Amino acid sequence: MTLKTRTAVVTGSTSGIGLAIARALAAEGANVVINGFGKIEDIERERLAIESEFSVEALYSPADMTRPAEIAAMIAEAETTFGSVDILVNNAGIQFVSPVEDFPIEKWDQIIAINLSSAFHAMRAAVPGMKTRGWGRIISTASAHSKVASPFKSAYVAAKHGIDGLTKTIALEVAQHGVTVNCISPGYVWTPLVENQIPETMTARGLTREQVINDVLLQAQPTKQFVTPEEVGAFVVFLCSDAAKQITGANLSIDGGWTAG
Ligand code: NAD
Numbered sequence: 403m404t405l406k407t408r409t410a411v412v413t414g415s416t417s418g419i420g421l422a423i424a425r426a427l428a429a430e431g432a433n434v435v436i437n438g439f440g441k442i443e444d445i446e447r448e449r450l451a452i453e454s455e456f457s458v459e460a461l462y463s464p465a466d467m468t469r470p471a472e473i474a475a476m477i478a479e480a481e482t483t484f485g486s487v488d489i490l491v492n493n494a495g496i497q498f499v500s501p502v503e504d505f506p507i508e509k510w511d512q513i514i515a516i517n518l519s520s521a522f523h524a525m526r527a528a529v530p531g532m533k534t535r536g537w538g539r540i541i542s543t544a545s546a547h548s549k550v551a552s553p554f555k556s557a558y559v560a561a562k563h564g565i566d567g568l569t570k571t572i573a574l575e576v577a578q579h580g581v582t583v584n585c586i587s588p589g590y591v592w593t594p595l596v597e598n599q600i601p602e603t604m605t606a607r608g609l610t611r612e613q614v615i616n617d618v619l620l621q622a623q624p625t626k627q628f629v630t631p632e633e634v635g636a637f638v639v640f641l642c643s644d645a646a647k648q649i650t651g652a653n654l655s656i657d658g659g660w661t662a663g
Pocket residue numbers: 413414415416417418419420437438439440465466467468493494495496516517543544545546587588589590591592593594595596
């Protein structure tokens with residue numbers, strides 16, 4: 403229970419990787435703020451499961467990551483409720499797959515807002531408290547697509563490369579305040595985000611479902627296995643440990659070797 407006195411805010415944690423990260427931090431004793439969309443009864447079930455399984459407190463924030471004022475209010479509510487935000491995980495993200503000439507302008511704006519700008523707004527709100535207390539961990543879920551591109555994902559790849567630059571910048575700003583800032587770059591993790599892009603990729607590339615899974619997704623990953631959400635959760639727990647206090651400004655891959663090639 404290495405995080406017993408800590409509070410973590412994990413954006414986009416009603417599903418997939420974010421939920422696994424929130425559960426992994428709670429398993430180490432952190433109180434958590436979960437955030438994201440979904441059926442309210444499903445979210446409440448997950449929130450109660452975290453509280454009962456790990457004997458921590460879990461708060462749900464419905465803040466929309468396209469709205470800067472709601473992001474700032476989420477951080478403020480967490481600080482009021484728990485006394486601090488010690489760990490911020492910028493994880494909310496969406497995907498859209500289309501050739502650039504057909505890429506809807508509103509999808510571009512939405513992806514930049516959720517996958518990139520929300521991390522800026524959340525860091526902007528959380529950093530002052532971390533600096534005052536002299537301890538903090540900021541981890542953003544980037545992607546292998548923060549290091550390399552794939553066709554038809556212009557907004558996503560641009561946003562994730564932006565997370566890499568934002569991470570380095572804030573890491574330098576807070577380096578002497580006990581606050582580390584890193585991003586993690588998963589390869590393909592089997593979550594609704596990946597499952598939902600299969601039909602779009604079938605259309606964009608003229609492939610079957612099996613061809614998309616084996617020839618597009620796992621093609622990129624030398625291990626030929628999906629990363630699991632739990633493996634990403636364990637990685638975040640390590641970055642929150644004292645052993646990781648000299649790891650900052652880094653973009654750390656967990657991608658089955660994808661970006662080694
Ligand atoms: P997911 O679809 O399972 O979860 C996305 C989460 O973000 C959900 O909780 C959803 O409600 C939330 N969300 C979406 N729009 C939001 C908004 N406007 N405001 C607040 N919350 C919002 O997806 P996932 O695969 O778990 O992805 C999580 C993160 O991991 C994303 O940033 C994604 O880009 C990144 N990632 C995923 C993979 C993968 O293969 N699944 C690989 C690399 C990086």
